Amino acid sequence: MKKIGLMGGTFDPIHYGHLVLAEQVRTRFKLDMIYFIPAGLPPHKKQKEISSSKDRYFMTLLGTITNSYFEVSKIEIEDDNISYTVNTIKKFRETIDNSSELYFITGADAIYELETWKNVRELLGLCSFIAASRPGVDKNKLSEKIHMLNEKYNGRIIETSVPALAISSTDIRERIKKGQSIKYILPESVEYYIYKNNLYREKQIR
Numbered sequence: 001m002k003k004i005g006l007m008g009g010t011f012d013p014i015h016y017g018h019l020v021l022a023e024q025v026r027t028r029f030k031l032d033m034i035y036f037i038p039a040g041l042p043p044h045k046k047q048k049e050i051s052s053s054k055d056r057y058f059m060t061l062l063g064t065i066t067n068s069y070f071e072v073s074k075i076e077i078e079d080d081n082i083s084y085t086v087n088t089i090k091k092f093r094e095t096i097d098n099s100s101e102l103y104f105i106t107g108a109d110a111i112y113e114l115e116t117w118k119n120v121r122e123l124l125g126l127c128s129f130i131a132a133s134r135p136g137v138d139k140n141k142l143s144e145k146i147h148m149l150n151e152k153y154n155g156r157i158i159e160t161s162v163p164a165l166a167i168s169s170t171d172i173r174e175r176i177k178k179g180q181s182i183k184y185i186l187p188e189s190v191e192y193y194i195y196k197n198n199l200y201r202e203k204q205i206r
Ligand SMILES: Nc1ncnc2c1ncn2[C@@H]1O[C@H](COP(=O)(O)OP(=O)(O)OP(=O)(O)O)[C@@H](O)[C@H]1O
Pocket: 008, 009, 010, 011, 012, 016, 017, 018, 021, 105, 106, 107, 108, 109, 110, 132, 133, 134, 135, 165, 166, 167, 168, 169, 170, 171
């Protein structure tokens, strides 16, 4: 029986917060593999403000390339519909062995929004969730929230903590706009990709 982690995100861009979370969870929960799934059309983000799925896919590929336990899945970016996790899990299940266990990995912020996700009851019946603390999130409140969700939906949300990295994609995009350094916040290859493709810069006024 295999234990497979799924790490969904917009990854605009992928950064060390995502990678540390995934690696810590992989080793702690003895997962055989983690699939990073860049969202095609992320349900809760303003579509026109996000980078193309091609750029986010390439950055996710570059960012995960040095870890042989990490793969990148095109399952959401190849689909023109909104990337609802419940649909992704069902589709992903069709591609793997029936006995495999699926663990959807998220940061604490996603847990607070979970009840707004599509078909949350069905979703929690399809896979376990691993919810990691994230800087700025109160751990007691997170535990209470997880307890409440598990009771209400008969879910399997497991709490874990990872080394706190106060990094977000939003902050990286802001830094680039302001011309500040992003070195050591994300993999160098991703940093190069961003500069080479001129991502996240204000439009030039001519
Ligand atoms: N620094 C971090 N520590 C722990 N979890 C994180 C961190 N950054 C992102 N995550 C988690 O990774 C998943 C994907 O996140 P996402 O791609 O939206 O990144 P983000 O940095 O939160 O992006 P944005 O700032 O654009 O909202 C989410 O479940 C999120 O909670």
